[in-house]
Amino acid sequence: MKVRWLGSAGEVGRSCVEINVDGRLFILDCGIKLSGEGTYPDFSDVDISAIEAVIISHAHLDHSGYAPYLYHIGYNGPIYFTKPTFELALLLQKDYIKVQSLEGVTPPFFNEDIRKEINRAVTLNYEEKVYINDDVALTFFNAGHILGSAQVCLDTPYGRIVYTGDIGSDVKTLDPIKKNIPGVDYLIIESTYGMKNDVHRPMEEREKELIRVIKETKKKKGNVLIPVFAIDRAQNIMILLKEARERGEISQPIFIEGMLVKANDIYSNYPDWMNKKMFDMFKKEDPFNNPMFREVWNRKKIIQMSEPIIVVTTSGMMSGGPVIDYFNSWASDERNTLVLVGYQVEDTFGRQILEGLREFKDEDGKMKKIKARVESIEFSAHADHPSIVEYVNAFRVAPKKVFLDHGEGEKLTELCTEISKITECVIAEPKISYQLGKEEAIKEARPRPEVVYEEKLPPVECPFEFIVTTPQDKYFKDRAVSLIENSREVLLISGYLDDSVVSFIIDAVKKGVKVKAIFRHITRPGNKKAFKTLRNNGAQVRVNRDCHARFIISDDREAIISSGDLTRDSFYDHYEAGILTTDAATIKKATAFFYQMWDQSIEGYIKE
Ligand SMILES: [Zn+2]
Ligand SMILES: [Zn+2]
Numbered sequence: 001m002k003v004r005w006l007g008s009a010g011e012v013g014r015s016c017v018e019i020n021v022d023g024r025l026f027i028l029d030c031g032i033k034l035s036g037e038g039t040y041p042d043f044s045d046v047d048i049s050a051i052e053a054v055i056i057s058h059a060h061l062d063h064s065g066y067a068p069y070l071y072h073i074g075y076n077g078p079i080y081f082t083k084p085t086f087e088l089a090l091l092l093q094k095d096y097i098k099v100q101s102l103e104g105v106t107p108p109f110f111n112e113d114i115r116k117e118i119n120r121a122v123t124l125n126y127e128e129k130v131y132i133n134d135d136v137a138l139t140f141f142n143a144g145h146i147l148g149s150a151q152v153c154l155d156t157p158y159g160r161i162v163y164t165g166d167i168g169s170d171v172k173t174l175d176p177i178k179k180n181i182p183g184v185d186y187l188i189i190e191s192t193y194g195m196k197n198d199v200h201r202p203m204e205e206r207e208k209e210l211i212r213v214i215k216e217t218k219k220k221k222g223n224v225l226i227p228v229f230a231i232d233r234a235q236n237i238m239i240l241l242k243e244a245r246e247r248g249e250i251s252q253p254i255f256i257e258g259m260l261v262k263a264n265d266i267y268s269n270y271p272d273w274m275n276k277k278m279f280d281m282f283k284k285e286d287p288f289n290n291p292m293f294r295e296v297w298n299r300k301k302i303i304q305m306s307e308p309i310i311v312v313t314t315s316g317m318m319s320g321g322p323v324i325d326y327f328n329s330w331a332s333d334e335r336n337t338l339v340l341v342g343y344q345v346e347d348t349f350g351r352q353i354l355e356g357l358r359e360f361k362d363e364d365g366k367m368k369k370i371k372a373r374v375e376s377i378e379f380s381a382h383a384d385h386p387s388i389v390e391y392v393n394a395f396r397v398a399p400k401k402v403f404l405d406h407g408e409g410e411k412l413t414e415l416c417t418e419i420s421k422i423t424e425c426v427i428a429e430p431k432i433s434y435q436l437g438k439e440e441a442i443k444e445a446r447p448r449p450e451v452v453y454e455e456k457l458p459p460v461e462c463p464f465e466f467i468v469t470t471p472q473d474k475y476f477k478d479r480a481v482s483l484i485e486n487s488r489e490v491l492l493i494s495g496y497l498d499d500s501v502v503s504f505i506i507d508a509v510k511k512g513v514k515v516k517a518i519f520r521h522i523t524r525p526g527n528k529k530a531f532k533t534l535r536n537n538g539a540q541v542r543v544n545r546d547c548h549a550r551f552i553i554s555d556d557r558e559a560i561i562s563s564g565d566l567t568r569d570s571f572y573d574h575y576e577a578g579i580l581t582t583d584a585a586t587i588k589k590a591t592a593f594f595y596q597m598w599d600q601s602i603e604g605y606i607k608e
Pocket of ligand 2: 013015060062063166406
């Protein structure tokens with residue numbers, strides 16, 4: 001077995017590690033570097049036909065952003081994610097294409113490559129072990145960094161290798177990283193904050209400081225502008241603000257805008273992937289859809305509001321996005337405050353302001369003074385030096401060898417010195433092949449996975465052909481798509497419809513199939529888009545906030561029914577339990593129920 005870095009050795013960005021097991025390749029992460037030298041991983045000498053699987057640790061662009069490129073150049077194999085990572089990664093990849101096009105650059109891949117990726121996607125839960133070829137098994141373990149983030153664990157005939165991806169610490173919404181994964185032979189670990197003096201202040205202290213700044217700004221009747229990264233930082237800041245408001249510490253109206261709104265929707269779909277506190281919060285209400293957070297519909301109006309407000313928006317390093325408009329209008333008023341809550345990479349606008357820039361050119365080329373207060377309170381989603389060392393120390397039996405990547409210069413050497421006290425440590429270098437384990441290791445015969453859903457029918461008393469539960473939701477979705485594709489006359493649908501499903505429905509409409517669809521959460525951007533797209537293509541669509549059921553009924557011949565209990569809590573069951581049936585009586589009952597809901601649904605639609 002060999003390991004080689006195609007990116008992220010000695011740098012932060014374009015994470016991409018190649019594991020070679022007997023000539024078959026496993027690609028761990030495939031990311032983009034957003035600033036500095038070298039944008040993409042180097043695949044120049046990689047035999048694409050030898051790639052067995054691509055595995056993505058988490059959604060951040062520096063880990064997932066370049067994956068569709070592999071499909072662009074002919075890879076057609078599986079790509080593994082956790083479910084939330086899959087959704088978040090698609091959001092960022094699509095956005096990347098858009099941003100590139102806006103900047104007049106031809107993107108390295110296109111939407112059709114993302115569609116290929118969607119078709120080959122396999123989603124897994126944490127700690128669900130699957131064989132991804134005859135010899136190699138994959139397990140994801142929680143990394144505590146962003147929603148869905150995972151450590152990638154590969155069991156090979158040459159030993160167990162764990163690639164941490166990015167390690168989180170103190171993330172408000174998530175459980176902490178899983179430590180002491182048993183039996184690890186080789187460890188690849190990130191080093192973003194590897195320097196000895198990279199020590200984060202206690203979270204409580206940082207939270208208090210942010211609240212204090214917000215209160216002081218209100219006293220001066222100024223506005224607070226908080227640029228955030230759409231994934232993770234946004235949600236953490238929102239929860240922090242929500243709690244402070246509920247404690248009565250702050251009272252300004254809070255506005256949110258930008259891609260974070262779409263990311264919120266994905267967070268809202270996965271309460272059970274967050275920590276217990278968040279899960280309990282979700283039982284009462286969706287914290288990200290709380291009326292306390294007002295989505296911006298008219299930016300100009302919000303900018304000119306007379307009362308002091310808080311705006312949380314993208315982009316986090318002020319390199320574009322709505323934050324620029326707010327900053328242009330508010331920067332020269334000394335009553336206002338800009339709070340930078342994320343790491344500001346060199347050469348970004350955010351970094352320049354942080355380093356004392358006090359004058360800038362706005363979009364019309366006018367010079368403007370920065371008189372607003374500027375504060376930097378970093379809420380990093382990365383582990384600091386002591387936390388990384390602690391993670392390595394926590395193994396009951398230390399790994400034989402630790403490789404460091406995702407870090408720069410001294411950060412790597414200082415961390416390596418520290419880890420060398422525990423076990424052998426290597427700073428990964430680009431494009432060097434490291435031999436792991438003995439080549440002559442004897443391959444153990446390993447049991448093949450049992451694929452339960454391919455078994456024939458369940459016992460006769462059951463009127464249904466299949467009962468489907470996690471983790472086979474991909475199978476569930478595949479069946480849904482085939483049901484939609486094979487509809488000849490009528491198709492009744494309710495529930496969440498993602499982009500890929502919508503395109504199949506439109507194809508059905510074009511074949512002359514009559515489609516009726518009921519949406520529940522029309523305010524969610526994904527659903528809003530699906531609603532519009534379907535309506536514009538001739539499907540009948542209605543909205544019903546009380547519609548908790550998920551149905552796909554095709555031609556009265558076949559139906560998928562999920563969240564069948566139709567209770568308030570049914571959203572926890574999304575994708576988790578379902579029935580696929582051809583039983584006429586059940587279909588009839590489901591159809592009658594659908595039409596009952598249809599009659600109670602409205603055709604209305606929230607205005608832009
Ligand atoms: Zn990350
Ligand atoms: Zn990263």
